[in-house]
Amino acid sequence: MTSTRPAVLLVVVLGLIVLPLTTSNDYYLDIIVQIFLWGAAATAWNLLGGYAGQFSLGHAAFFGIGAYTSSLLLTGARVSPWLGMLAGAGLAALFALVIGYLSIRLRGPFFTLSTIALTEVLQILAIHWRGLTGGSEGVSLPNAASVWTMTFDGRRTYAFVGLGFLLLALLVSWLIERSRWGYYLVAIREEEDAARSIGVPVLGMKLVAAAASACLTAVVGTFYAQYVLWIEPAHTFSIDISIQLALMVIIGGLGTLLGPLIGAALIVPLNMFLRAWLGAAVSGLYLVIYGLVLVLVVLYARAGIVAELGRWTRRRLPRESAA
Amino acid sequence: MVKRVVVGLVVGVAVVLAAGVGVVVAEDVRIGTIFPVTGNMAFGGNEGFMGTEIAREIVNERGGIWGGKKIVFVQADAPDQTAATNEMNRLISRENVKLVIGSFSSAIAFTASQVAERSKIIFWENHGVADTIARRGFRYLFKTNVNATGTGGGSAVFAAGYLAKALTIAPKDLKVAVAWEDGTYGASVGKAAFEKAKELGLNVVANEGYSAKSADLSPLILKLKGLGPDVLLVAGIGQDAVLFWSQARKLDFNVKAVVATSGGWGVPDFAKNLGDGANGVFSSDFPTEVNPEALTPHARELAREFVKRFQAKKGTRPTGNAWLAFAGTMVLFEEVLPKAGSLDPDKVRDAAFSLDLPNGSMANGCGVKFIPHDQLDGGKNERAFAIVGQWQDGVMKVVGPDQLAAAKPILVPLPKWSDRK
């Protein structure tokens, strides 16, 4: 597996930093914030799905845990979301470790099914424990702008904060990719039994990936809560979020560093445009398109866009020794 | 090959869309609308939008506003919360609207108004019921209809008042079961119904939430059946209403009366899907075709016109939701905007607060007076009220309060399922 060239990374990061500065229009800034937000979450998903090969369709659970923990701490105990975020991440990691330990020996679709089931349970509980979570009416966060409460007046500030989270997720991914852990994970993903037989700590590695993935997703969940200022079970613990994360990563490139971000950068604006164009006229059509794209990509281009780009550049540019 | 085509298609579509569309006459007054016209709540969202649209048509035909300017809608579709945020952003930042009308759903109202408030533009909400909507101290939000306490509480009031008398059971002996879908809407209304029922001294035997997404409600219905209530108070948002009542029929769950609270029980689809099974169901609902005697002459004329146009477009008579949209929007277009003179949010605010219209002025029978923003429920119309309707022959008729009633209640007590055909 080639790891991403540092030069490319540098260019991308610089581009991301410049991006929020290119426009003052709130609408476009909103798209940028969402690209960063979902890009970060997708990168987090990739740690478990792309690198460790365990496909979760239950990441909304971690997202929701992050969002609810920081929000309830803020509204109930006036704890800053910056701290609440850490609590959320910790809780999500704990959850991932416990559930992971119990179910990580399930392969393939069974692991996926159990993640779906667990998210459903969390959603039901969030609705039912109204005393704690406010039930379906959700949790409303205070409007007043203040750095301490991670609430800002301008979208551009949100964009930079979001960028921070995205860079964090990318950093974690990059470090793992380049480290020995990265090689372990690839080995596990490609040929688990062989990896186990040469002494790779399979269970331990998968748990590490799960915990890291959960932490990062939860942190993004907190940011999401602070951006929209209202969370409720139906949309925060929703399987749609889980599916979209997987979709972004698969289209962009499973197991690559920038794949998830590319997927997000494609899907998020497409979402907005398609909805504006088709939404009023024909409901659900854009989801039909997404479903078709998912099937096509998975059957014919399952390495995703990054791989396609890689192939394209290798054909056009003078040959270099493999990185 | 396939992937290239796919990528090419995707990019092509994106480019086309980015090119943007829209021809706008400089003289037009651009107002945003946000409804769930797709998704699970589409049945209500479409109805709501239609009521709003008919108001616009009528006003434009009669000369528009501010000396002949026509009102043009910039539409947004919000099937869920995320879409609501995105669409509001689009309306505000890209389309530059300064006033948005919505939204059928409490959840959408809640989120969309939040975005509006942050950008300091007016959000004119005609439908959302949840108490929390108007309790956030927002200064640019106006809500023309009742709260959950209105419809939810109203159902309990009706049970303790009219029904107790008609069934000749004393309120304290009247066994009442309260059931509600556990979403934003149902939880809010159900809570109001439960609390009011207790306050009025009714014998509440059950207070059950259920998920509107379940495909099967038999455990709940059997549980309620086992408790043998006289009256059922129920809040359902959509398809769950049909499921509930048709399963009640299948499981032979008989009550002497059922008082629903609009939502899924108050829309034409309910009667369509249940046929004669819907007859006799009461609904503490938004005012629908009230007794014309209770309206001012202008309101009477508007009401007639509305029913005519709605039937022409949809083939059915409008229900409470459509009325809310129409009546509320007409107030905005006929009373508020002319006074404001422009779409400047502060001017619109002042114009709205200056209104003091007695009951009967709105096409649906309500009056208009907005509660000041520094008080509880600031921005809500304190002269909005709920009525009690009943399905009779597939049509929702207003049966109470007396001065608005257009028909008398029937089927009290409800015949047993086995006695109906």
Add this chain to the structure above:
Amino acid sequence: MIFVELVLAGLMLGGVYALISIGLTLIFGVLRVVNFAHGEMLMLGMFAAYWASALGGLPPYVTAVVALPLFAVFGWLVYRLVVRRTLGMGDVVQIFATVGVGVVLQNLALVLWTGDFRTIRSGYADAVLRVGGVQVSVPLLVAFAVAIGVSGLLFLFLNRTLEGRAVRAVAQDPISALALAIDTDRVYMRTFVLGVCCVGLAGVLLAPSYPIFPAIGLSFGLVSYVVVVLGGLGSMAGALLGGFIIGLIEVLSGYFLGSALKQAIYFLIFVLVLLVRPQGLFGQRGAETMGFGKIA
């Protein structure tokens, strides 16, 4: 008395779940593919019944027969275009190919038929049978009977016919089956089609009892996975028994714990089964931990 009604309701619901799950367990047992679009296929069956009734006045038991060829063709298309290419291709492909199909089907239905909920309004839909003081819905009773009948037939097919034994051979060991000159691709295709026909049939029979709308596939779909895992993947008896157990649990927990929590209960059971006894009641041990695409 109420207890009798509860048990009856649980069994009826269980019959429904069993009927839905038979197709799923068959497909998994042979192809080792979890059909994530199963719920959506059920939904299509329900719509088929609805349209047959609304446009042609056909009662569901007639539609069941008439629509079977349609389901078969549909199943064949899905197999040829999608499922076949996922065999032996690893988790990502197998999971997300059918997830994608499910998303497409659900939203296509939304586009074509809107989210409005529809019900079949015919005498048949409301017919009830009164026994003693209890009443049972006739369509549900029919679904119950058909569930038992179909699983019985499939059991006989798989164990007493040559073709059935070929199917079991392929399920157990595809390579050896190939060596025995069994056309594995054809077996896979026919099994998949059979599975789709089963779930389509389930949809038709259930249509009179539930509101019909695109998202209903999701609720029933999720339960069918629970049933299949509980009963044991690939086992007909398991789907039947698993269905009844889940149906009873759902009704009883709904009654005692409140409707809101009943779904949480069977999801928890699902996770518990996966953790404690992954092969379910009748399934093959190790089926769920076997890697996909790798011949064990």
